[in-house]
Every structure is written in C-alpha cells, then in structure tokens.
Amino acid sequence: MRCPFCSHAETQVVETRVAEDGDFIRRRRQCGGCEKRFTTYERPDVNFPTIVKKDGRRIEYERAKLLASMNLALRKRPVSTEQIDGAVERIEEKLLMLGVRELPSSRIGELVMRELKKLDKVAYVRFASVYRSFEDVDEFKTVVDEIRR
Structure with a gap:
C-alpha cells in the first residue's frame, strides 16, 4: 500500500478492526517514510448493477x-x-x-x-x-x- 502523502511504498498496519456489521475491515496504517497515519478499508469485490x-x-x-x-x-x-x-x-x-x-x-x-x-x-x-x-x-x-x- 503506497502512502497517500508521500507515495512511499512501505506502510505498516498499526491497527485492524472489523466493522460492527462485519462488512468491511478498517486498517490504520503508518508510512515508513514520512510516518504519517492514514486509514484504509477492505471490502469484498462485488458486481453492482x-x-x-x-x-x-x-x-x-x-x-x-x-x-x-x-x-x-x-x-x-x-x-x-x-x-x-x-x-x-x-x-x-x-x-x-x-x-x-x-x-x-x-x-x-x-x-x-x-x-x-x-x-x-x-x-x-x-x-x-x-x-x-x-x-x-x-x-x-x-x-x-x-x-x-
């Protein structure tokens, strides 16, 4: 996962949580370059109409x-x-x-x-x-x- 701030290629997952309804996973990440934190969401890939x-x-x-x-x-x-x-x-x-x-x-x-x-x-x-x-x-x-x- 690239850092959205500095585009550094290495980020570390600091915290992982499953959403209350269990439909997605929320991950807090920290950049190995600039050390800023950001959130990513992991959802299943589905086909919408x-x-x-x-x-x-x-x-x-x-x-x-x-x-x-x-x-x-x-x-x-x-x-x-x-x-x-x-x-x-x-x-x-x-x-x-x-x-x-x-x-x-x-x-x-x-x-x-x-x-x-x-x-x-x-x-x-x-x-x-x-x-x-x-x-x-x-x-x-x-x-x-x-x-x-």
Whole structure:
C-alpha cells in the first residue's frame, strides 16, 4: 500500500478492526517514510448493477458518486461520517439484493431519499428539491408537509 502523502511504498498496519456489521475491515496504517497515519478499508469485490440514466446512457455504479451526493445534501448538518457510511452500506446492500444487471438511476435516488429521511429531515428536503426538480414553491411545501406528518 503506497502512502497517500508521500507515495512511499512501505506502510505498516498499526491497527485492524472489523466493522460492527462485519462488512468491511478498517486498517490504520503508518508510512515508513514520512510516518504519517492514514486509514484504509477492505471490502469484498462485488458486481453492482449498471446504472441507466434518464437519457438512456449506461454507467458503472460508483460509490464515490453516491457518497458525494449524500454529503452535499448533508453539508453543515449534524450527521456523523459513521452514520453516512452506514446509510451508503444499506443502499449498496439493497442494490446487491435486487439481483439485477441494470437499474434506473431513479431507483437509487429513491433509496437515497429513504436513507436521508431517516438521517436528517433538512438534508432530505435538500436532496428531494434537486432530485425531483421542483418547479414551484407548492412542490417544496408538499415535501415539507410530508415530513411533518
């Protein structure tokens, strides 16, 4: 494993932990060159469905894109990284359990909205306003009323 700071080829595992749900292994490493520490995650390599965009394009699933969209909605909200990682893990688990080769992007959007609704109501409204392309205030009000119930 190369050091992300100085690209030194030798790093040492300082600590290893299995995640609470057992789905991945977290390793703390220390660089043999600059002595900085960093974390790596070890996950099984699985095949996620191909994502079919609204315009018909097909793209590979990317965890980083999912995480980025959730982080954008959760920006400056009191939600921990562990909670976000847990939500992403649940979404990915559902994607794998579907057992399909292709999946419309709208289905992933719905899964994200379901997780955000549990994590933070403000983030849910933020994501919904972009995802559902609100055209006027009434649509926004409908989502807020939905949350209040």
